[in-house]
Amino acid sequence: MFRRLLIANRGEIACRIAQTAKRMGLRIIAVHSEADARARHVRTADESVCIGPARAQASYLDIDALIDAARRTGAEAVHPGYGFLSENAEFAERVAAAGLVFVGPPAKAIRAMGSKSAAKKIAADAQVPLVPGFHESDATPEQLAEAAGEIGYPVLVKASAGGGGRGMRIVERAEDLAGALAAAEREAAAAFGDGALLLERYIARPRHVEVQVLADAHGKVLHLLDRDCSIQRRHQKVIEEAPAPGLPDSLRAEMGAAAVRLAKAIGYAGAGTVEFLVENDSAFHFIEMNTRLQVEHPVTEMVTGLDLVEWQLRIAAGEPLALSQDEIAASGHAVEARLYAEDPARGFLPQTGRLAHLAFPEGRPGVRIDSGVETGDEITPFYDPMIAKVVTWGEDRERARLALADALADTRIAGLGTNLFFLETLVRHPDFADEALHTHFIDEHGIAAVEPPAGDPDAMQAFAAVAVLEDRTRRLKARQDAAPDRFSPWGRADAWRLNNRGSDRLEFDHGGETVACEAFHTGSGYRLHDGERVVSVSGVARSADGGLTAEIDGRRRSGAVLADGNRLTVFLDGTRRDVTLIEPGAAAMSAEAAGGRLTSPMPGTVVRVLVEAGQAVRKDAPLIVLEAMKMEHTIAAPADGTVESLPFAVGDRVEEGVELVGFRAAA
Numbered sequence: 001m002f003r004r005l006l007i008a009n010r011g012e013i014a015c016r017i018a019q020t021a022k023r024m025g026l027r028i029i030a031v032h033s034e035a036d037a038r039a040r041h042v043r044t045a046d047e048s049v050c051i052g053p054a055r056a057q058a059s060y061l062d063i064d065a066l067i068d069a070a071r072r073t074g075a076e077a078v079h080p081g082y083g084f085l086s087e088n089a090e091f092a093e094r095v096a097a098a099g100l101v102f103v104g105p106p107a108k109a110i111r112a113m114g115s116k117s118a119a120k121k122i123a124a125d126a127q128v129p130l131v132p133g134f135h136e137s138d139a140t141p142e143q144l145a146e147a148a149g150e151i152g153y154p155v156l157v158k159a160s161a162g163g164g165g166r167g168m169r170i171v172e173r174a175e176d177l178a179g180a181l182a183a184a185e186r187e188a189a190a191a192f193g194d195g196a197l198l199l200e201r202y203i204a205r206p207r208h209v210e211v212q213v214l215a216d217a218h219g220k221v222l223h224l225l226d227r228d229c230s231i232q233r234r235h236q237k238v239i240e241e242a243p244a245p246g247l248p249d250s251l252r253a254e255m256g257a258a259a260v261r262l263a264k265a266i267g268y269a270g271a272g273t274v275e276f277l278v279e280n281d282s283a284f285h286f287i288e289m290n291t292r293l294q295v296e297h298p299v300t301e302m303v304t305g306l307d308l309v310e311w312q313l314r315i316a317a318g319e320p321l322a323l324s325q326d327e328i329a330a331s332g333h334a335v336e337a338r339l340y341a342e343d344p345a346r347g348f349l350p351q352t353g354r355l356a357h358l359a360f361p362e363g364r365p366g367v368r369i370d371s372g373v374e375t376g377d378e379i380t381p382f383y384d385p386m387i388a389k390v391v392t393w394g395e396d397r398e399r400a401r402l403a404l405a406d407a408l409a410d411t412r413i414a415g416l417g418t419n420l421f422f423l424e425t426l427v428r429h430p431d432f433a434d435e436a437l438h439t440h441f442i443d444e445h446g447i448a449a450v451e452p453p454a455g456d457p458d459a460m461q462a463f464a465a466v467a468v469l470e471d472r473t474r475r476l477k478a479r480q481d482a483a484p485d486r487f488s489p490w491g492r493a494d495a496w497r498l499n500n501r502g503s504d505r506l507e508f509d510h511g512g513e514t515v516a517c518e519a520f521h522t523g524s525g526y527r528l529h530d531g532e533r534v535v536s537v538s539g540v541a542r543s544a545d546g547g548l549t550a551e552i553d554g555r556r557r558s559g560a561v562l563a564d565g566n567r568l569t570v571f572l573d574g575t576r577r578d579v580t581l582i583e584p585g586a587a588a589m590s591a592e593a594a595g596g597r598l599t600s601p602m603p604g605t606v607v608r609v610l611v612e613a614g615q616a617v618r619k620d621a622p623l624i625v626l627e628a629m630k631m632e633h634t635i636a637a638p639a640d641g642t643v644e645s646l647p648f649a650v651g652d653r654v655e656e657g658v659e660l661v662g663f664r665a666a667a
Contacts, residue, residue: 001317006030018041027047031048080102127258130285153202165232170202205439215270220321228244228245339419345449345451366392387418405424412546414564453574548560567580609650619637622635639666643662
């Protein structure tokens with residue numbers, strides 16, 4: 001076994017690999033871009049090397065920089081993780097040529113599956129069922145259009161290289177094909193450096209089921225059962241579980257055998273995943289093979305008891321698999337949710353900023369958290385906005401599902417928007433509980449549009465006020481204890497006044513609405529008066545992690561209030577509210593008029609300008625396309641009107657909040 005491992009990745013997967021590698025006694029070498037200099041995967045490594053600027057193409061995708069970092073640090077092996085160069089055959093070859101061990105399959109296996117077109121030919125030869133489609137490489141738009149007509153609409157346009165939903169479009173009509181091909185080609189080229197496309201018959205309500213395989217360098221291939229990854233948004237997985245619920249045993253056996261045949265056909269070694277579409281729980285079709293560790297590998301680990309990273313390392317070191325297929329069986333059920341910094345209500349728009357607070361219900365039986373960030377870390381616009389994977393295990397699916405719902409409900413995040421409520425809504429949905437799974441589940445049920453409950457506004461306002469008062473009291477008391485005259489009434493922490501009742505006036509901004517509160521100190525707590533009603537608060541207990549318990553109007557309530565400067569996030573009864581404390585003398589907050597400005601929702605690059613200055617447009621007409629975090633985001637007209645100016649051209653880099661389009665709404 002090698003002793004020094006360089007992890008050619010970042011974030012959650014780099015931390016996950018390091019965890020197992022350290023347990024095995026390996027020394028960990030991290031690489032990082034300039035933007036990731038203080039990232040968690042760097043902080044927890046034994047050594048680290050900066051490999052370039054923030055842009056992935058100049059750092060995490062720079063093969064020369066990675067090989068140089070491995071040589072400089074004396075690394076003996078390189079683990080690519082997932083994403084970036086994990087499925088790049090050239091990288092695997094360059095690592096081997098440098099005298100290092102590549103912790104992954106042989107380059108020839110990566111290359112065989114790297115082109116979806118070539119992979120489908122190999123799968124067909126291995127008697128693995130395919131989705132009807134057009135899989136020829138280097139096809140022209142005219143050939144693709146002709147093939148689409150023969151397949152029949154709707155068709156699915158897919159990038160031949162890569163995965164993760166990038167470079168994928170559903171096309172319902174022939175007249176929409178050209179635009180979809182152009183957009184998919186651009187997105188695929190940006191994400192994978194290869195704009196080649198293929199077509200498949202679009203299956204309306206399939207399940208997405210995959211089989212985990214593990215192969216050693218001595219010809220032995222095993223499958224580690226199956227996973228269901230049907231719950232997706234924008235063709236990217238959101239919820240995964242193992243084993244896939246409700247499948248006939250005969251279908252499971254056929255898929256497992258097909259996955260093993262495919263792996264053997266390409267001389268596979270290491271961990272890999274063969275993905276299928278399942279129709280009506282009776283037929284399956286090969287989609288692709290991911291020649292790397294999957295994001296969702298924890299659910300397989302939790303039901304099989306195997307550490308896939310450990311086996312990747314052992315196989316890379318030449319060890320044979322010590323298991324037989326008969327020894328692999330599922331124990332219980334596991335479910336995983338991908339927690340992202342994104343806004344589901346705005347098309348899952350990625351969010352950036354600092355994690356003012358991040359706390360998971362760790363330590364519970366059957367709960368596993370895989371994360372690459374901690375409180376205080378930044379979610380930047382340069383990389384995938386994943387915060388964590390929340391994974392739970394139960395003796396059966398229902399127990400695992402409820403455990404996941406509870407774990408999500410008890411996760412506390414402040415500082416930026418996330419999909420946390422969206423995930424909990426998904427997992428608690430009756431049809432999800434009833435195993436009615438398919439790849440359009442989210443859109444069909446409109447889950448992204450479900451708004452979080454408002455909660456108890458009076459109690460949440462009281463919690464915010466009490467948290468501010470308790471923190472002020474703590475600071476004043478500390479100052480009084482350090483003062484020369486510790487017993488001076490003028491330094492008391494209870495708003496004492498000579499010949500008057502002690503009170504504090506607080507003002508909060510609730511989404512643009514100012515709410516004032518007069519807080520009177522009592523012997524046991526506070527009386528809060530907002531001008532209309534009085535709320536009595538007593539028995540206050542405040543913990544260092546933001547937890548707050550208090551009796552409000554005679555009812556005992558427990559929650560949390562997390563502060564980031566003047567911004568407060570209140571958690572109570574499974575609901576969340578963000579408010580801002582308005583300090584005395586601070587300028588009133590004003591909302592920017594949006595009628596004439598369409599601004600960038602996040603930092604990115606302009607990839608298409610679809611209109612001209614002076615052009616009249618209708619509501620929802622696409623105006624400009626922004627590429628950010630490897631995805632395209634279309635800025636549309638908010639109403640009928642006229643484009644007055646276009647400050648940016650294709651290729652321009654823009655920052656969050658800048659005006660992208662000067663727009664005048666029709667009168």
